[in-house]
Amino acid sequence: MTDVKQLFAPLERQKVTFLIGALIMLIAGATIFGARVYLMALVAIIVAGATDLIFAKIRGYLVTVNIVIMPIVFVLLLPPTLPLYMVAIGAFFAAFFAKGVFGGDDKYIFHPATAGVLFLIITFLAYFTTMWLDPVTGSVSAATPLGSLARGNLDASLWQLLIGTVPGYTGATFRIGIILIGLIFSVLKVIDYRIPLYYIGSFLLFTLLFNLIAPDTSRDVIMSLFTGNILFVSVFVATDPPTTPDYDKSLIYYGLGLGLITVIIRHFAAYPEGTIFAIIIMNSVAPLIDSFFETEESS
Numbered sequence: 001m002t003d004v005k006q007l008f009a010p011l012e013r014q015k016v017t018f019l020i021g022a023l024i025m026l027i028a029g030a031t032i033f034g035a036r037v038y039l040m041a042l043v044a045i046i047v048a049g050a051t052d053l054i055f056a057k058i059r060g061y062l063v064t065v066n067i068v069i070m071p072i073v074f075v076l077l078l079p080p081t082l083p084l085y086m087v088a089i090g091a092f093f094a095a096f097f098a099k100g101v102f103g104g105d106d107k108y109i110f111h112p113a114t115a116g117v118l119f120l121i122i123t124f125l126a127y128f129t130t131m132w133l134d135p136v137t138g139s140v141s142a143a144t145p146l147g148s149l150a151r152g153n154l155d156a157s158l159w160q161l162l163i164g165t166v167p168g169y170t171g172a173t174f175r176i177g178i179i180l181i182g183l184i185f186s187v188l189k190v191i192d193y194r195i196p197l198y199y200i201g202s203f204l205l206f207t208l209l210f211n212l213i214a215p216d217t218s219r220d221v222i223m224s225l226f227t228g229n230i231l232f233v234s235v236f237v238a239t240d241p242p243t244t245p246d247y248d249k250s251l252i253y254y255g256l257g258l259g260l261i262t263v264i265i266r267h268f269a270a271y272p273e274g275t276i277f278a279i280i281i282m283n284s285v286a287p288l289i290d291s292f293f294e295t296e297e298s299s
Helices: 013-033 036-059 066-076 084-096 112-123 145-151 158-163 175-187 194-213 221-225 230-236 248-268 275-298
Strands: none
Touching (some): 036 066, 066 084, 066 230, 194 221, 194 248
């Protein structure tokens, strides 16, 4: 029993607060899309948690409350219709390849949840393009507000987008909740408010710019912000400390890069959402961005 306890690090207030916010979004997702969301979360927590514990025992690192946070965030980034075996595969990939092999918490390079989602997108693309659940009608189709916006036939109102009664990612449609939790996180210094601010600001700027450069791909700037999962990612994913730059000026370029890549993919790629790809790419270059300002910041 003592050996098991020695695997766990002491609880940190910021991480516990973050977990509470993630649980609120999980409850919101289950309320909107059905209780099956809880089962998805349970599968992800069991698979990712067991993998994390095995790595912690073998490699000798301490497990934090992220053992629960990561799989919950992972599930919140998934379509609510995703089969449970795919949830298990993605959770294992996230915990094994994106976290465990790097040495656990605070040592990984890529946000584990986004790495798991990216693996599923590449492997089971159809479920991320054609299997979206409409919480009002109960039907499953390829139609989402993000896709409809790209085609110029968005019929959802701003209020529907805010309260989440539209097809979308499990934890990303209740946008009022995301905004409120993001504000609370910022006030309590659970996250660095500058990251979502720079990300969202650059996203709006580049969307407006690309509307001028490529008018055939033009879309409403404000509605672009309230479709897809950019609000959720900007609060719950982009702010993950191990994967973000360390210096103040670096954060500006980090946010600009996230916004630019997201907009490029949304406007020109076959896959409609660019946030996951933007996070992975900017995670990989975060140390490079820091290197440009290392001398300046340390002096």
